[in-house]
Amino acid sequence: MTMPNIADELVASMAQAVEIMEGRMKPGRVWTPPATVDVRQIRAKTGLTREAFANHYGFSRNAVRDWEQGVRRPEKAARTLLLVIDREPQAVERVLAQA
Numbered sequence: 001m002t003m004p005n006i007a008d009e010l011v012a013s014m015a016q017a018v019e020i021m022e023g024r025m026k027p028g029r030v031w032t033p034p035a036t037v038d039v040r041q042i043r044a045k046t047g048l049t050r051e052a053f054a055n056h057y058g059f060s061r062n063a064v065r066d067w068e069q070g071v072r073r074p075e076k077a078a079r080t081l082l083l084v085i086d087r088e089p090q091a092v093e094r095v096l097a098q099a
Contacts, residue, residue, distance in 0.1 A: 033079040039067040042086040057085060057092070 019025035043053045043064065050068070054061040059078065066072040074082060085092050 033076055033083060035073075037074065037079050037082045037086070039064065039074065039082060042082050043068070045086065046089065056096075057081065 054064045
């Protein structure tokens, strides 16, 4: 088995990116998290305080407070992590235990 040439793979990926940007090709997969997530409900399911929840999952305490109070909305990556915490908390715990 031969190793792929990384330079060739990068060039091919960039060519695909151009085709996607110009609308000649559809991306392989696009997923956008929901616009809103109920951070208070997700945190409540964990049984953690705001501070403990923030520390455990790498959020700032102020961000968690602001999300819960509707002052700010979590960014896409944070909403994605929050959904995983909500639906598959054991998976998140396994990853965190290995980190």
